[in-house]
């Protein structure tokens with residue numbers, strides 16, 4: 001289980017989260033929803049130990065591991081993998097190169113490069129991206145949707161245990177969204193990772209059917225429920241969901 005306790009986070013002297021608590025059970029699918037600027041991406045970045053986000057107080061533990069003592073590389077080695085809202089471009093390093101280096105680091109070195117490249121070609125076919133992508137520089141000059149698929153290619157090779165998808169839907173066309181959601185669902189059914197999905201997209205959650213839906217407002221979780229809560233929000237908006245569940249703490 002991942003446990004975030006009483007967390008206070010500051011960036012550039014601005015407090016983004018305060019008294020933030022969240023628990024994520026291993027092997028379950030969580031959706032994190034909330035208005036723009038609520039702090040959703042901040043949560044994903046602090047879990048991945050982005051050093052720009054200054055932890056003023058609180059704790060993040062994963063089982064008996066103190067995540068706040070680890071850096072991003074250590075967290076990735078534990079099996080964490082984030083597809084960020086805006087994947088960065090890395091010129092000069094190809095997908096195939098970084099994936100081989102990552103697998104070596106994870107103790108699963110590629111022994112047969114031809115076979116490995118063939119596997120990558122098959123994954124490109126599955127993701128409906130050109131097979132030339134395997135030798136392209138990481139996300140470099142790719143469209144928004146292509147970047148998301150390229151990141152998913154990495155995920156399918158690395159096989160993480162704890163997956164954070166921060167608006168994976170943004171940039172994807174309707175067909176690609178369906179394809180990507182189906183691939184993530186298939187991965188979940190095969191490997192049963194823990195998944196935290198940040199999204200505004202009904203079409204994505206319809207397919208991935210989260211076990212738990214949390215609503216973030218002003219840096220704290222104000223509503224929590226099952227998939228019905230997400231359906232309620234798609235229908236009535238964030239404010240409407242409060243009125244219907246009768247749980248608006250500001251009233």
Ligand SMILES: Nc1ncnc2c1ncn2[C@@H]1O[C@H](COP(=O)(O)OP(=O)(O)O)[C@@H](O)[C@H]1O
Nearest residue numbers: 011012016035036037038039040041042043052
């Ligand atoms: N590096 C940063 N510098 C300054 N402000 C930031 C930074 N990162 C996030 N913020 C601010 O923190 C708030 C939460 O941002 P974010 O976590 O990206 O929200 P969300 O993903 O829910 O839309 C926003 O008001 C945003 O402008």
Ligand SMILES: [Mg+2]
Nearest residue numbers: 040041042085
């Ligand atoms: Mg965000």
